[in-house]
Structure formats: C-alpha cells, structure tokens
C-alpha cells in the first residue's frame with residue numbers, strides 16, 4: 001500500500017541532510033570517545049525552576065482537561081500585550097493563535113496562506129525544516145540567496161525577480177543558522193517588494209530576545225506591513241522552554257481565525273498546564289529571559305574572541321541567536337568534508353553549512369550550547385584544525 005504523495009514528498013529531492021555528523025558523533029560518544037557536540041541547537045542550561053514549578057502547580061490544581069483550541073484567553077491576552085509592548089504595533093487577543101511551538105505556527109501560517117501549487121519563497125541559508133514545512137502545506141519552495149559577502153542579507157534583486165510568481169515570503173532574523181539580524185535597509189527593501197507584488201510575509205522571530213544589537217525590529221512594525229505580515233513567536237529560545245512546545249503566531253484576525261479551524265482538526269490545542277507555565281514565563285519570567293540572553297551573548301563574544309586575528313577560519317560576528325557560522329572556505333574543503341574530518345580528528349561535531357542550503361557552502365555552524373570552557377576548547381581546536389589543514393595543503397593565507 002502506498003502512502004500519500006503529500007507525505008512522501010515532504011522531504012523533497014536531494015540526498016544527505018547533514019545530520020550524519022550528528023549521528024556519527026552520538027555513535028562515537030556511545031563507544032566511549034570524547035566528543036564535544038556543537039550540532040544541536042538545544043539549550044544546555046535547564047529551564048528556570050520557577051517555570052517548571054508553575055507547570056506542576058497548574059497540573060496539580062486541575063488544569064489537565066481540554067482547553068480553548070486557540071489558546072487560553074489569558075495567555076493570548078498576555079502574548080498580545082507582550083507583542084504590542086515590544087513592537088509598538090496595536091495587537092489584541094484576536095491577532096493571536098497559540099500553537100505547538102514556533103514550528104506549528106509556521107505550518108499553520110503556510111496552511112492559511114498557500115493553496116496547492118503556490119510558490120513560497122524563503123531565504124538560503126535557512127532553518128532546516130523550512131522546505132519540508134512548505135511542501136507539507138502543499139506549496140512549492142523556492143530559495144532566495146543571502147550570501148556571506150553581504151553579511152547574509154537576502155539578495156533583494158533576486159527577491160524582486162522571484163516575487164511576481166510567489167504568494168509568500170518566509171524570513172528569519174536573528175537567523176538560524178547564520179546568526180545575523182536584518183538591517184533596517186533590508187527590512188524596508190523586503191517590505192517594498194512585498195507591497196509591490198502583493199506578497200504575504202511570514203517573519204520567524206523566535207530569536208527576537210537574542211538580538212545583541214539591542215534594537216530588534218519586528219517586520220510587522222515596518223510601516224504598511226501589519227496587514228500582510230504573520231510573525232512567529234515561541235518560548236523555546238527566549239525562556240529555555242523547547243520541550244514545552246509553546247509558540248504562537250501574530251497576524252490579521254482572519255488568519256488567527258483560520259488557524260482555529262486547522263487546530264480544531266489537528267492538535268486540538270495545548271495542554272492547560274503548559275499554557276499556564278507559559279503565562280507565568282511571559283508575565284513573571286523576565287529574569288529567566290534575561291539570563292538566557294546574557295548567556296548566549298557571552299558565548300557569541302567568546303566565539304568572536306577565539307577567531308580573532310585568523311584568516312583561515314573566520315566568523316561572521318553573530319548579531320544574535322544561538323549559533324556561530326564559521327567560514328572555512330580557505331581550507332577549500334566543503335562544509336561537509338570539513339565537519340567529517342574535524343569529527344574524526346578532534347572529536348568535535350559541527351553542522352555542515354550545506355545542510356542549510358547552498359549559500360553557506362564551505363561553512364560550518366557551531367551551536368553555542370555547551371558550557372563556556374568546552375566551547376572555548378572546541379572552537380580553539382576547530383581553528384587549529386583548519387589552520388593546520390590549510391598549511392599542509394598549501395592553501396594557507398599566512
């Protein structure tokens with residue numbers, strides 16, 4: 001018996017997705033070898049105990065039954081207030097749908113906006129699930145490059161050329177995997193193209209609290225964009241709550257209403273105790289949010305320091321997020337080959353840039369998700385590995 005074309009098509013064409021390095025690292029570790037794993041973007045720090053306590057208290061108090069499918073009104077109100085305070089854009093409960101993490105917010109947004117066969121544009125390098133999520137919603141993914149030479153800002157000429165045939169543009173800043181934020185010029189350029197070609201904008205802002213520039217600007221706040229923009233939010237990154245699966249989307253009221261139809265017929269909403277823990281995090285979790293932001297900011301600075309003065313492995317200084325994107329092109333290895341050799345020779349595991357698209361070829365992504373001491377040690381050894389390799393092959397720049 002054959003499965004549906006929809007399910008069989010989610011992974012799309014193409015072979016390796018880059019996760020072999022992760023699986024090999026796990027095997028080596030299980031076999032007793034010392035491995036520092038910088039592949040996975042999940043926190044090493046625990047969730048703040050007060051948030052976990054809020055979850056337990058809520059469950060003990062009986063919040064264990066069905067909940068309103070769009071999310072508890074008090075949680076949606078708190079999200080709306082948070083979004084309005086952070087962006088300045090008028091936002092009410094009617095603009096909010098609570099979802100199972102930012103990932104389900106993305107799927108829900110695409111399901112609301114795209115009909116089968118519609119084209120959804122997204123920026124390369126991209127978060128690994130984007131093309132699969134677009135295909136799962138029946139749309140056709142098409143990439144817009146964002147090259148290292150332009151600080152990984154999307155190529156607006158290419159975007160303008162592709163826009164007439166597209167329905168949606170999906171962007172993400174601060175970005176996974178590159179760690180860059182978008183400049184005001186980029187955001188305004190994107191807005192202009194969306195308005196000219198009547199594109200919906202889906203802006204994945206799950207890293208918005210991890211923006212070191214201190215002036216994170218939501219795409220929904222760009223003048224004229226609120227009616228055509230859906231932003232994706234989540235407590236996964238801001239409050240170290242990846243396993244709670246609590247996210248949301250913010251958009252025009254008919255989009256939030258559309259998500260209600262989808263959620264009613266799929267997940268039927270989130271556990272009440274998870275929502276109560278989320279409400280606690282949003283209203284009383286400022287210290288936890290600040291601690292997590294300070295941690296990644298410190299580690300990003302540590303990474304910048306390790307790669308200072310070298311020109312074989314270089315780092316695009318992260319503007320935000322949880323990752324460092326390392327340019328290893330001077331070794332003339334692909335990101336894939338670099339990552340496999342690095343693992344074999346040093347026990348350090350990083351993600352090949354090619355697993356995030358073509359624009360990050362020859363790069364590797366290091367997650368800043370191990371303690372500072374191990375992070376410094378791993379990055380220093382990565383730098384030395386690259387320099388030694390380039391010297392031995394005669395590719396060194398000195």
Ligand SMILES: Cc1ncc(COP(=O)(O)O)c(C=O)c1O
Nearest residue numbers: 101102103127176206234236247
């Ligand atoms: C860019 C980006 N968007 C969305 C997600 C999904 O996050 P959530 O845990 O909220 O589903 C991630 C997770 O790593 C991410 O990096």
